[in-house]
Amino acid sequence: MFEVYHPVKGELFEVIDNKGNIINQEWFPEIDDSTVLKAYKDMLFARTVDLMIVSYQRQGRIYTYPPNYGQEAVSQAVASQVDVENDWVVPAFRELPLYLAKGAQLRDVFLMYMGDEKGASWSESKRMLPISVPIATQLPHAVGLGYALKMDKEKHVVYAFVGDGGTSTGDFHEAMNFAQVWKVPVVFIVQNNQFAISVPFNTQSGADTIAVKAMGYGMKGIRVDGNDFFAMYSAVRDASDYAREGSGPVLIEAVTYRKGAHTTSDDPYKYRTKEEEEEWDKKDPLKRLKYYLMERELWNNKDEELLLKTFKKEIDQAFLDTENSMSYELNEVFDHLYADQLGDLIRQKKRYKEFMEWKAKRQESVQNK
Amino acid sequence: MKIMNIVKSINNALDLMLRENNKVVVYGEDVGVEGGVFRVTEDLQKKHGVERVFDSPLAESTIVGSAIGMAIAGYRPVVEIQFSGFAYPALDQIISHMARMRNRTRGKFTSPVVVRMPYGGGINALEMHSESMEAFYAHTPGLKVVIPSTPYDAKGLLISAIESDDPIIFMEPKRIYRAIKQEVPEEKYAIPIGKAKVLKKGNDVTMIAYGAMIRECQKAIVMAEKEGVDVELIDLRTIYPLDKETIADSIKKTGRVVFVAEEPTSFGVGSEIMALANEEAFLSLEAPPKRVTGFDTIVPYPQGEHFYMQTPEKILFELLETARF
Ligand SMILES: Cc1ncc(C[n+]2csc(CCOP(=O)(O)OP(=O)(O)O)c2C)c(N)n1
Ligand SMILES: [Mg+2]
Numbered sequence: 001m002f003e004v005y006h007p008v009k010g011e012l013f014e015v016i017d018n019k020g021n022i023i024n025q026e027w028f029p030e031i032d033d034s035t036v037l038k039a040y041k042d043m044l045f046a047r048t049v050d051l052m053i054v055s056y057q058r059q060g061r062i063y064t065y066p067p068n069y070g071q072e073a074v075s076q077a078v079a080s081q082v083d084v085e086n087d088w089v090v091p092a093f094r095e096l097p098l099y100l101a102k103g104a105q106l107r108d109v110f111l112m113y114m115g116d117e118k119g120a121s122w123s124e125s126k127r128m129l130p131i132s133v134p135i136a137t138q139l140p141h142a143v144g145l146g147y148a149l150k151m152d153k154e155k156h157v158v159y160a161f162v163g164d165g166g167t168s169t170g171d172f173h174e175a176m177n178f179a180q181v182w183k184v185p186v187v188f189i190v191q192n193n194q195f196a197i198s199v200p201f202n203t204q205s206g207a208d209t210i211a212v213k214a215m216g217y218g219m220k221g222i223r224v225d226g227n228d229f230f231a232m233y234s235a236v237r238d239a240s241d242y243a244r245e246g247s248g249p250v251l252i253e254a255v256t257y258r259k260g261a262h263t264t265s266d267d268p269y270k271y272r273t274k275e276e277e278e279e280w281d282k283k284d285p286l287k288r289l290k291y292y293l294m295e296r297e298l299w300n301n302k303d304e305e306l307l308l309k310t311f312k313k314e315i316d317q318a319f320l321d322t323e324n325s326m327s328y329e330l331n332e333v334f335d336h337l338y339a340d341q342l343g344d345l346i347r348q349k350k351r352y353k354e355f356m357e358w359k360a361k362r363q364e365s366v367q368n369k
Numbered sequence: 370m371k372i373m374n375i376v377k378s379i380n381n382a383l384d385l386m387l388r389e390n391n392k393v394v395v396y397g398e399d400v401g402v403e404g405g406v407f408r409v410t411e412d413l414q415k416k417h418g419v420e421r422v423f424d425s426p427l428a429e430s431t432i433v434g435s436a437i438g439m440a441i442a443g444y445r446p447v448v449e450i451q452f453s454g455f456a457y458p459a460l461d462q463i464i465s466h467m468a469r470m471r472n473r474t475r476g477k478f479t480s481p482v483v484v485r486m487p488y489g490g491g492i493n494a495l496e497m498h499s500e501s502m503e504a505f506y507a508h509t510p511g512l513k514v515v516i517p518s519t520p521y522d523a524k525g526l527l528i529s530a531i532e533s534d535d536p537i538i539f540m541e542p543k544r545i546y547r548a549i550k551q552e553v554p555e556e557k558y559a560i561p562i563g564k565a566k567v568l569k570k571g572n573d574v575t576m577i578a579y580g581a582m583i584r585e586c587q588k589a590i591v592m593a594e595k596e597g598v599d600v601e602l603i604d605l606r607t608i609y610p611l612d613k614e615t616i617a618d619s620i621k622k623t624g625r626v627v628f629v630a631e632e633p634t635s636f637g638v639g640s641e642i643m644a645l646a647n648e649e650a651f652l653s654l655e656a657p658p659k660r661v662t663g664f665d666t667i668v669p670y671p672q673g674e675h676f677y678m679q680t681p682e683k684i685l686f687e688l689l690e691t692a693r694f
Binding site: 063064114115116117120133134135136137165166168169170171196197198199203204205265266270271326328330332333334337342344345348349352355358359362 | 399402404454457458667669670676683686
């Protein structure tokens with residue numbers, strides 16, 4: 001695959017068109033209908049979660065949130081194949097379907113964006129790092145995880161994510177270089193969603209594609225239609241096989257589009273047009289997969305309606321449960337910073353408690369007056 | 370005069386300086402088309418063109434590093450780091466080059482760069498968006514560190530920063546970006562770097578703060594007045610070089626000092642103030658100098674942030690103890 005779709009050719013690897021028709025039979029992945037259907041349902045779930053979080057945010061029940069919708073197929077292609085016990089996932093911060101597949105509970109996702117660290121470590125997941133807020137700084141960790149897998153003779157893979165903006169950083173360059181020099185089993189996936197906040201890719205880079213950067217490191221690379229679930233699935237399959245066999249890392253550029261705002265604090269119309277959004281809407285990953293499934297009578301609108309109803313109920317319930325059971329104790333600020341309890345921290349905590357007691361007494365005396 | 374908040378007054382200062390000096394350039398992530406995520410550089414690209422106000426690729430190290438190059442070549446770059454928590458990739462450039470170029474070349478080359486960065490907590494943000502790490506810039510020889518607390522000061526200090534022949538870390542208290550409005554002259558004026566300002570005279574306790582904490586202190590001071598405590602409030606405005614004279618004079622007068630900041634307590638700006646109180650006003654002290662500062666912890670996510678932040682009540686609690694010691 002990496003020879004046929006060699007990055008210097010600048011070609012985009014696609015398997016289905018916008019209407020879900022197979023246009024590239026040769027590279028259509030070996031995948032059974034039930035896996036495809038499950039993938040679609042998971043993507044639909046992730047999108048529903050995403051849109052509902054945005055609406056909770058509008059109601060003031062969530063703080064700043066970076067929506068993922070439009071990019072689901074990129075994460076889902078990994079989610080459908082990842083070995084949740086053994087493979088490592090190193091996210092950026094726009095990989096919602098993957099968190100959910102890898103063992104994040106809805107509660108974790110909500111807590112994270114309600115501002116509680118207890119949501120940050122993905123409770124049920126052994127091998128997924130927390131999201132990385134400083135852009136691209138997670139990539140060197142992926143290299144180290146890959147090195148450890150290699151040392152431990154584990155035939156597993158690290159999936160590491162970054163955005164198009166992140167490819168401008170020194171850490172991106174350094175991680176690519178190390179990964180290839182050390183031949184670690186890392187699949188780097190760049191979600192090229194066309195923007196880094198307001199900055200379009202052509203302001204970010206002078207290169208025509210991101211995939212072509214792999215060449216500079218002596219690395220395999222491929223440019224994939226990130227809104228085409230099957231293309232992404234194939235590319236991830238080949239890349240992870242390649243990495244798992246010990247041949248080295250692979251760089252996948254997933255060409256996609258952030259349909260929503262950068263975060264809930266962003267106004268995309270400062271830097272892009274409705275027309276552009278409508279053009280990309282035709283390539284929506286869920287729409288394309290749905291066409292594919294409907295054509296084969298594996299799915300219909302009625303199924304979707306029913307499923308969406310269940311999803312919404314489940315998500316709303318989980319959200320209410322999270323809201324109703326939230327708590328944040330003073331100890332949590334202090335207890336996880338060091339392996340042991342430092343005197344400074346013990347004293348600062350104690351002082352804070354004294355303040356709380358003083359405050360309570362003061363309020364009491366004000367009320368008694 | 371025009372009513373401005375801090376966002377507007379900084380925008381106004383940049384606008385004036387871009388107009389007056391064609392060597393001034395302004396850039397950073399999302400600075401051009403969007404006008405910055407906080408809109409501080411709004412419309413500047415429209416007014417001054419894409420060659421002088423522009424979006425950079427996402428890489429703090431080269432944002433600062435390229436500014437050093439431009440500065441060596443005679444330009445006056447004012448670069449924006451989107452949040453102070455993302456300045457860390459640029460620390461190598463800041464510490465190893467920006468701060469050292471003049472000394473290294475015995476004055477042949479200099480790097481009069483202004484690095485602007487919003488800092489501080491209290492905005493319910495994600496991780497890395499709330500810290501106050503001014504101390505490590507102040508601790509770096511070769512840098513000056515400026516933090517305004519009002520729209521008027523922000524403009525005057527930024528103009529001085531751009532005109533300064535030394536590199537400046539200009540930290541903006543984002544929590545009060547839009548919270549304070551004030552009459553600000555539309556013409557150019559400068560406020561000297563290295564001069565603190567006594568915001569309120571008082572006899573019992575000297576309170577020292579800067580940035581967003583000034584407002585919290587003012588609220589605490591009103592409460593303290595009801596308890597019969599008369600506080601003198603000093604706004605540092607410049608962290609380094611510290612206006613030792615103003616601070617020492619005040620402490621000598623009151624004999625008591627309370628320092629308030631969002632930074633972690635240990636090894637901070639506050640530690641310097643404590644040292645100054647002892648070194649310069651030891652014989653006048655009537656109470657141990659006190660810090661009301663953050664825990665030595667990571668700033669908690671929003672649900673836990675209230676534990677960390679200095680509130681008027683927390684300030685009052687500590688202030689009364691010092692006043693009644
Ligand atoms: C080191 C660093 N600099 C700046 C930021 C602020 N910031 C958050 S997201 C973002 C854009 C990221 O763009 P990209 O890598 O394309 O990812 P996307 O948001 O498009 O998924 C920026 C500049 C940051 N988080 N980290
Ligand atoms: Mg992007």
